[in-house]
Amino acid sequence: MITLKEVAKKINGKLIGDKSIIISSVDDIFLASKESISFAFLPKYKKAIAESKASAFIVISKEDLKGQPGIVVDNPYLSMIEVLDMFDQRPVPNYQISENSVIHSSVEKKENLHLGPFSVINEDVTIGNNVYIGSGVKIGAGSEIGDDCILYDNVVLYDHITIGGNSIVHSGTVIGSDGFGYHTNDSFHHKIPHIKNVIIGENVEIGASCTIDRGSVQDTLVGNYCKLDNQVHLAHNVKIGEGCLIAGGVFVGGSTTIEDFVTVAGKSDVGPHLTIGKKAVIAARSCVLKSLPASNIYAGNPARPIKEKQERDALYTRFQILEKKLKKNGI
Incomplete structure (x- = not known):
């Protein structure tokens, strides 16, 4: 079993809340359940913290947690990589040469x-x-x-x-x-x-x-x-x-x-x-x-x-609007 304290130590983050919380998986914040840890450093996911079933969250500011347990980090993407590595359960290859090769x-x-x-x-x-x-x-x-x-x-x-x-x-x-x-x-x-x-x-x-x-x-x-x-x-x-x-x-x-x-x-x-x-x-x-x-x-x-493309697109849009007005006025 891995605790929230161990995760925080691994990613060199600041632990907020109960350090003994058990973390058994990493999940999307909308699909998380008990013992999940989720990433919530983007605006879309910050808003979802309150309703998520995850046990803890990785954020870039203590205020984002709104009283929930979690870990505050400086570089969320590097932290994501390390956390995903911690919970990677894919089989490790057995080095052998097949007799059918x-x-x-x-x-x-x-x-x-x-x-x-x-x-x-x-x-x-x-x-x-x-x-x-x-x-x-x-x-x-x-x-x-x-x-x-x-x-x-x-x-x-x-x-x-x-x-x-x-x-x-x-x-x-x-x-x-x-x-x-x-x-x-x-x-x-x-x-x-x-x-x-x-x-x-x-x-x-x-x-x-x-x-x-x-x-x-x-x-x-x-x-x-x-x-x-x-x-x-x-x-x-x-x-x-x-x-x-x-x-x-x-x-x-x-x-x-x-x-x-x-x-x-x-x-x-x-x-x-x-x-x-x-x-x-x-x-x-x-x-x-x-x-x-x-x-x-x-x-x-x-x-x-x-920038040039955006200016051209804006000019084209203005011409479309002008064309519609002219047609509406019978011109």
Whole structure:
């Protein structure tokens, strides 16, 4: 059993109320029950404290608790991460090699290798220590997997793919397929060979069902500490800098460079042969058709600085209102 006092100590927070309260789970504030702890640092959840059945709350101000027990913290999101880790009951993988898997004789089996059923590792693959490879995974010849990596079920790595240490690739992702490159001549589509590779940096997480194409004239690159959501597509020769966040459903066209610490929100499209400057933010459902300078927020189709977009939207709305008035007056 874990007490509220132990939780407070773990996250270095200020305990308010009964320190002996038992906490057995972490739950949404609207679904919580006795022995639950809930996060209530956003306005929507602060208002729900009074009616919630949770036993305790994590907040950023003592006043938010309104007499309820809880923990006051300075950084609520880091505290959330630590608390969720405390109550993570997902099974810890057993490191073993399934008798129904296939490993080429040239592959060295390092310490703590897990290989699930029906997975295949081809010749000259290099695998680091403490690597977990799920079921139905295919790793092509000459690929390199760094230490402490996780490749979940049904991941496919084509030949000569590099995955940096401490990286995670979720189920159904395909890395290293040919890019979409053709030259049409006399009504015939000539395929452009994709002879380069894909290099994934360290501490990268790639969501489920992503596709990352190999390069034609240069490697496709994903920098250290990048996080890709589910169903992201990176075309051939793309270069993603360090620390980028790319949300679900984003497509990035071939030979585009996204510099360090760029955020691309969900279902946005970035065209080919562009550069997105450092620390730029692309709002959801944007369509980027030209290169964008660093350290600005962009939105719309085509994507433009968000202040400019808002001004255009406001002007369009005023014209709509004026048009309705004119029609109403028979003009």
